[in-house]
Amino acid sequence: MLAGGGPQALNLFHSKDNDVAAVISGYDMPGMNGAELAAELKHCNPRLPVIMVSASQPALEEAPHFVDAAVPKGAPVERIVSKVETLLAARAQEEGVPLSRYVPMGAAIAGLALAGFLLPRIWE
Secondary structure, three states: OOOOHHHHHHHHHHOOOOOOOOOOEEEOOOOHHHHHHHHHHHHOOOOEEEEEEEEOHHHHHHHHHOOOEEOOOOOHHHHHHHHHHHHHHHHHHHHOHHHHHOOOOOHHHHHHHEEEEEOOOOHH
């Protein structure tokens, strides 16, 4: 799923079709910033892996309180994929969920991450 801003992301997360395994969010976005979104998501599901991408060093420094991993904007997509896979593997191990439910996800996550970075720039 791809959201256009924080409020839309929360609506998608709270929808009855919610099957969100992890969230990759930017810091600067319409409606609320990434830290606010992460706080709301973690309030609903403390075990949900949340990764924030930002060009702002202060945003990355404040992120660890609500975010499981912070990645600087422009980092290779493979780095984001690796973070997601690591977080999902840790969650699967804690919950006893077969890891095959989550991995391999690299190509799918890379595609979503790339779409999330490119689509807003195409529509500008």
